[in-house]
Amino acid sequence: MRFSCAAIFAAHLVVATALALAPTRAAAQDVTLTSRDGGVEIAGNLLGFDGQFYRVETAYGELTVDGTGVLCEGPGCPDLEAYVAEIAISGASSVGEVLLPSLIEGFALRSGYKIARSDAGAGQVEYLLSDSGSGEAAARFLIHSTNTDEGFADLLANETDIVMSLREVRPDEASRAWEAGMGDLRGPGRARVLALDALVPIVAPGHPLTEVTLTDLAGIFSGRIVNWSDLGGPDAPISTYLRDPAAGLSQAAEDRLLGPIRATLRPDVIRHVSNRALVRAVMTDPFGIALTTAADTGNAKQLALSGECGFSIPATRRNAKTEDYPLTAPVFLYTPVRRLPRVGREFYAYLSTPAAQLVIRRAGFIDQMAEEIPVADQGDRFANAISQAGEETGLEDLQRMVATLSPLRRLTVSFRFEQGSSALDAQSRSNIRLLADALEAGEYDGRRLLFVGFSDGQGPAQSNRQIALRRAESVRRAILSAAETLDPARITLEAEAFGEAMPMACDDSAWGRQVNRRVEVWVR
Structure with a gap:
């Protein structure tokens, strides 16, 4: 191989980008790339070709080379005319x-x-x-x-x-x-959130339970609860089912359900290599329970998630989009x-x-198209706000919240945070880009968007409201930063906060507090 210092420098001049190319499916083969004036020669193994750029493994590392500036010789050279x-x-x-x-x-x-x-x-x-x-x-x-x-x-x-x-x-x-x-x-x-799904507990049809608390669900899968009688059911041992350890579903279930309480999975859980096999096993076991995705429940019975304070949240499409359902599971492409x-x-x-x-929705998954939810469809949320208002949340606070939000509609685009962190979670990071793209495309021109911060009920109410307002402002700034081509004059973006005034889940668990710490987007 002929390769002087000058040639190395020249080679970098034809490197159009530092990005690597998609790998070819065939084994890497020898190629020699020569500049059209013959001054530069690069030899090595061809790792990839995307129709325009070559990626070559050389003695000096990987180089990405613009194919328009070189000629390719050797057994690894692709057929440029028949390129697929x-x-x-x-x-x-x-x-x-x-x-x-x-x-x-x-x-x-x-x-x-x-x-x-x-x-x-x-x-x-x-x-x-x-x-x-x-x-x-x-x-x-x-x-x-x-x-x-x-x-x-x-x-x-x-x-x-x-x-x-x-x-x-x-x-x-x-x-x-x-x-x-x-x-x-x-x-x-x-990482790109392609679609959304939800982790749901399922039991056999005819099972007496209709809902389960997250605390009890974690107790079942950690082995702390082993008999249905502990949950008001029959006196029978609970058998648990989950996907195989290498499946993302199984790993997500452990991360989302057991991670917040630092528990480990019970050793006798029964594993299955497919979602269909998992559902079939539960369907034939009257005392079994499994965690699967909402897209793969078959004819099994889904249990809603509830809390000690009376909340019950089913895994609906809207609840998953807003992450009000605490076990929402994004589907990623990396x-x-x-x-x-x-x-x-x-x-x-x-x-x-x-x-x-639309294709995503028809395939049984949850799409990410933003929807507007009128106040009339949110009666349960406002009723919960009144019934669960703490001692520091007075009638005046609730009236101010209702007066502010009643003329608006809630978007299904929400923002939540990592456990014990001020960093946005994966779905929310994706939502930044989605909402920014919508603003740049003019979808909300002439309208007012209000970023509304809410908190859990731990600590003084006034401090919680201040924290919630800072989070709402942070999300608003992140949206503006991401929407680089947005003309601010086309739209009004504001921030407000009501702290612990409208909980979505019980504060008696780490999962509930995480759901309650959020920034919603309301639009007029």
């Missing part, structure tokens, strides 16, 4: 078996492609998109449906472009991805710092369109 974009997607089976295929088909239909589906074996399905006129292949999507752990493992092995995940990336996975040159998977733009092929980038942009949101 390849996008590999791997991870959670509940997403890969239903949601992603529906979205790819919707994208193909909207973009004018013909689409052909074929079984690639071992849990893999291939979708070939072809030009509707010429019939020439344009892109190949390969979906590998396994589990969340396998999705991240495929990413670290350079075998996939996108990870389907039912949980956030683990610190060790993010660390290894960083070391592999894939960027910070926890950074802005690396991408490393890689340049996807053009078709892949177009597909990724399609995912945020209203058309894609």
Whole structure:
């Protein structure tokens, strides 16, 4: 290999971006890239080609090279005339078996492609998109449906472009991805909330219980509660069911349910390798209970979540969108710092369109389209505010809240915070971008948006209101910062706070307090 210091410098001049390229599915092969004037020669293994940029592993590390400035020679060189974009997607089976295929088909239909589906074996399905006129292949999507752990493992092995995940990336996975040159998977733009789901407890039809408190549900799955009689049910031992340990559903259940109380899963929980098997097991066990997603409950009976103070919150679409339901579960797509092929980038942009949101809803998941909820549909919330008002929340405070909010409508876009932190949670971070995009697109031009802060009931009411107001102001500033092209004159953005005046859940648990600490968005 011929490579002088000057050549290295020149090579960096043709590096169009620091972003890596999507990996090819074939094994890396030798290539030599030569600048058109013959002054620069780069030799190494071709790791990826997206139709425009080469990614080459060399003795000096990985280089990303603009293909328009070089000639390629060697067995690894792609056929530029017959190039077909390849996008590999791997991870959670509940997403890969239903949601992603529906979205790819919707994208193909909207973009004018013909689409052909074929079984690639071992849990893999291939979708070939072809030009509707010429019939020439344009892109190949390969979906590998396994589990969340396998999705991240495929990413670290350079075998996939996108990870389907039912949980956030683990610190060790993010660390290894960083070391592999894939960027910070926890950074802005690396994680995308594709859709929403909810973790729901299910029992067999005919089970006497209709709801369960989060405290008791955690007690069941941690082994503290082992008999249904402790919950007012029959005198029978409780059998528990959950997905296999590598499944994102199982990991999310442990994170969201047991994490806040630092409990561990009971050792005798019965595991299943698919959501369908999980539901079937509960359906045939009158004394069993499982945690699954709202999209995969089959004919089992869902239990609402309640609290000691009388709240009962079912896993409805609206409650999940607003995160009023405490076990809302975002569906994530993770991408490393890689340049996807053009078709892949177009597909990724399609995912945020209203058309894609309709596909998400039809597939049984919860879309992220903002809805406006009139005050008339929120009677239960205001009734709870009155019934649960603490000693420091007087009639004057409640009247001020009602007078302020009655002329407005609540958006389903809400903002909540990590456990014990002032940092926004994953769904809320995604909501910043969603609302900013809507503002930039002019969807709320001429209207007034009010960011309203609420708190839990721990501590003095006045202090709680001040904390809630600071959070509301923080979210308002984050939206303005994200909406870079927004003309502030087109819209009014304000902040207000009512502290602990309208709880959404009981303050008797860590989950309830986390639900109550929120910033809502109201619009007029």
